[in-house]
Amino acid sequence: xxxxxxxxxxxxxxxxxxxxxxxxxxxxxxxxxxxxxxxxxxxxxxxxxxxxxxxxxxxxxxxxxxxxxxxxxxxxxxxxxxxxxxxxxxxxxxxxxxxxxxxxxxxxxxxxxxxxxxxxxxxxxxxxxxxxxxxxxxxxxxxxxxxxxxxxx
Numbered sequence: 651x652x653x654x655x656x657x658x659x660x661x662x663x664x665x666x667x668x669x670x671x672x673x674x675x676x677x678x679x680x681x682x683x684x685x686x687x688x689x690x691x692x693x694x695x696x697x698x699x700x701x702x703x704x705x706x707x708x709x710x711x712x713x714x715x716x717x718x719x720x721x722x723x724x725x726x727x728x729x730x731x732x733x734x735x736x737x738x739x740x741x742x743x744x745x746x747x748x749x750x751x752x753x754x755x756x757x758x759x760x761x762x763x764x765x766x767x768x769x770x771x772x773x774x775x776x777x778x779x780x781x782x783x784x785x786x787x788x789x790x791x792x793x794x795x796x797x798x799x800x801x802x803x
Contacts, residue, residue: 697732744760744762
C-alpha cells in the first residue's frame with residue numbers, strides 16, 4: 651500500500667511539473683485533438699512562446715520528448731532544441747530521414763509558427779517504423795490545433 655501511495659505521489663508531482671496549455675485553450679481538448687490526429691507513443695509535440703521558446707504545452711512523455719534523434723542534416727537534436735530555433739525565426743521546418751542504419755525506422759520533424767497566434771510556435775517529432783513525412787505531421791497538427799480551438803479558421 652505504501653508503494654502505491656509513493657507511486658501516486660510521484661505521478662502527481664511529475665504532472666504538476668509538465669506545462670499546461672496556451673491561454674484560453676482546454677488542455678484536455680488539445681491533448682485529445684493531437685492524440686486523434688498524430689498520436690503515437692513515439693510522438694512529441696511542443697508549443698512554445700515566440701522569442702524565448704518557453705514551453706507552454708507538451709504532448710508526449712518526458713522520455714519521448716527528451717530523445718536525441720537524427721536531425722536529417724548529419725547532426726542530432728531534441729525537439730526542444732528545434733522549438734528554441736523556431737521560436738527565434740518562426741520559419742517552418744518539415745524534414746524526414748532514416749533513424750536506424752538499416753532504414754527500418756524513420757524520424758520526422760515538423761515546426762513553425764502557430765497560425766493566428768504570432769506569440770506561439772510549435773515543434774514536433776515522431777520516430778518509428780511507420781512514421782509519416784514531416785510535412786504530413788505539420789498538416790495533421792494544423793488540423794488538431796484547429797479542432798481544439800487554438801487556430802481560428
